[in-house]
Amino acid sequence: MKHLNKILGICLLASAITSCKQQPDTFKQLSTLEGKWLMQTPESTMLEVWEITNDTLYSGKSYSIEGADTTLSETVQLLKRTDGIYYIPTVSNQNGGAPIPFKLISSEASEFVFENPTHDFPTKITYKTDQKDKLSASISGKINGEERKMGFEYERVK
Numbered sequence: 001m002k003h004l005n006k007i008l009g010i011c012l013l014a015s016a017i018t019s020c021k022q023q024p025d026t027f028k029q030l031s032t033l034e035g036k037w038l039m040q041t042p043e044s045t046m047l048e049v050w051e052i053t054n055d056t057l058y059s060g061k062s063y064s065i066e067g068a069d070t071t072l073s074e075t076v077q078l079l080k081r082t083d084g085i086y087y088i089p090t091v092s093n094q095n096g097g098a099p100i101p102f103k104l105i106s107s108e109a110s111e112f113v114f115e116n117p118t119h120d121f122p123t124k125i126t127y128k129t130d131q132k133d134k135l136s137a138s139i140s141g142k143i144n145g146e147e148r149k150m151g152f153e154y155e156r157v158k
Contacts, residue, residue: 027055029107029110030058033060035050036156038154039155046154048062056079056080056081057079074092084104086101088100102114102116102124110128114126120141121148123140124139124141133155133156133158134155
């Protein structure tokens with residue numbers, strides 16, 4: 001009986017290790033954001049730039065370009081911690097310039113959803129990379145009790 005318990009224990013441990021190795025590393029999947037992404041609007045051009053800083057941190061910056069003027073809109077950290085993955089934007093003219101963390105709540109089929117239900121707006125930030133050179137982003141939440149969503153469609157700068 002002791003040998004059966006040991007064998008069963010070893011099998012369970014081996015199964016757990018194999019299962020862990022087969023699960024994709026979600027943080028590494030976010031590396032698809034790396035690079036420069038451009039979105040044209042009638043008013044301006046939006047540029048997002050992402051770079052991999054290290055194994056636990058990706059750094060992003062968003063710019064608004066109007067004519068010859070380029071303005072930094074926000075800086076973002078994608079941070080892998082022991083309790084999860086966080087999207088942490090800092091917008092200079094919002095929240096007193098303080099960073100606001102959004103925790104990754106789902107990642108399926110190249111779609112990454114981050115939430116912070118305590119933030120006023122947005123409460124949800126979504127990134128989706130359907131194709132190699134296309135990036136969709138959206139922010140959503142309630143404004144005055146009404147659900148709102150804003151979408152952003154980027155193309156990779158080559």
